[in-house]
Amino acid sequence: MSGEQLVHSERRRARPSREGIVRPDGSNRLNVLGISASPRRSGNTAVLIEEVLAGARTEGAEAELFSLAGKDIRPCDGCNACFKTGSCHIDDDMAAVYEKMAVADGIIFGTPVYFYGMPAQLKALIDRTYAPPPGGGRMTNKVGGIVVAAGSVGVVDVVKDLYFYFAVKRMLPGGWLGAYATGKGDIQGMTGALEAAHELGREIVQMAAQGFQFPRGFRRAHFAYGTHTH
Ligand SMILES: Cc1cc2nc3c(=O)[nH]c(=O)nc-3n(C[C@H](O)[C@H](O)[C@H](O)COP(=O)(O)O)c2cc1C
Numbered sequence: 001m002s003g004e005q006l007v008h009s010e011r012r013r014a015r016p017s018r019e020g021i022v023r024p025d026g027s028n029r030l031n032v033l034g035i036s037a038s039p040r041r042s043g044n045t046a047v048l049i050e051e052v053l054a055g056a057r058t059e060g061a062e063a064e065l066f067s068l069a070g071k072d073i074r075p076c077d078g079c080n081a082c083f084k085t086g087s088c089h090i091d092d093d094m095a096a097v098y099e100k101m102a103v104a105d106g107i108i109f110g111t112p113v114y115f116y117g118m119p120a121q122l123k124a125l126i127d128r129t130y131a132p133p134p135g136g137g138r139m140t141n142k143v144g145g146i147v148v149a150a151g152s153v154g155v156v157d158v159v160k161d162l163y164f165y166f167a168v169k170r171m172l173p174g175g176w177l178g179a180y181a182t183g184k185g186d187i188q189g190m191t192g193a194l195e196a197a198h199e200l201g202r203e204i205v206q207m208a209a210q211g212f213q214f215p216r217g218f219r220r221a222h223f224a225y226g227t228h229t230h
Pocket of ligand 1: 155184
């Protein structure tokens with residue numbers, strides 16, 4: 001290995017440790033969570049996300065997939081009780097994924113396109129993040145990445161909705177990619193998409209390692225005044 005390569009690989013190994021972050025298990029490795037919103041367990045979305053997570057692991061991060069397939073994540077019922085109690089009263093699988101989201105440094109949202117938008121499972125999950133994350137955490141400053149599998153039309157609609165979600169939550173917008181494949185697992189042969197997914201995983205870790213924090217103490221910048229606000 002040349003001197004330059006060595007310096008590069010040392011720098012890479014050093015990046016994933018974010019100073020000041022110590023996890024319950026005592027490690028300070030960065031943590032990337034992949035959420036697959038497809039009901040097809042080994043479908044195109046899952047293949048893409050697994051590749052993102054593999055890329056994240058090459059940068060030294062811990063990376064885990066949470067599939068919404070078969071999970072019970074019910075819609076927000078708008079009771080607003082979470083404002084008072086700090087947590088949602090609905091007893092379902094949201095708690096398990098929200099715990100993982102709360103401690104993740106980067107979250108990769110993977111989804112198929114359903115009727116030119118995101119599937120109901122993902123919208124339900126997003127709406128449920130109206131309640132604060134468990135453990136007093138916030139979604140703020142986490143890096144968000146996006147992978148979308150589609151048959152034909154609608155990738156950008158989903159991507160825009162997720163980027164807006166990142167903006168509202170003051171997350172950091174990582175990269176996105178869309179891939180067109182219809183049958184379950186058709187994406188396997190799309191080497192360009194898989195390579196891009198791998199790169200995206202590496203980028204998410206490197207972004208998270210920068211440790212950027214939005215300044216605190218400002219009002220939220222995403223409200224439309226004159227509606228229910230003043
Ligand atoms: C209910 C349903 C609606 C769909 N709507 C769209 C659509 O609007 N646009 C599109 O490009 N593909 C659409 N598709 C195709 C899926 O996005 C595509 O098959 C994708 O690869 C599925 O990903 P998966 O294998 O991870 O489940 C739809 C599929 C289903 C089952």
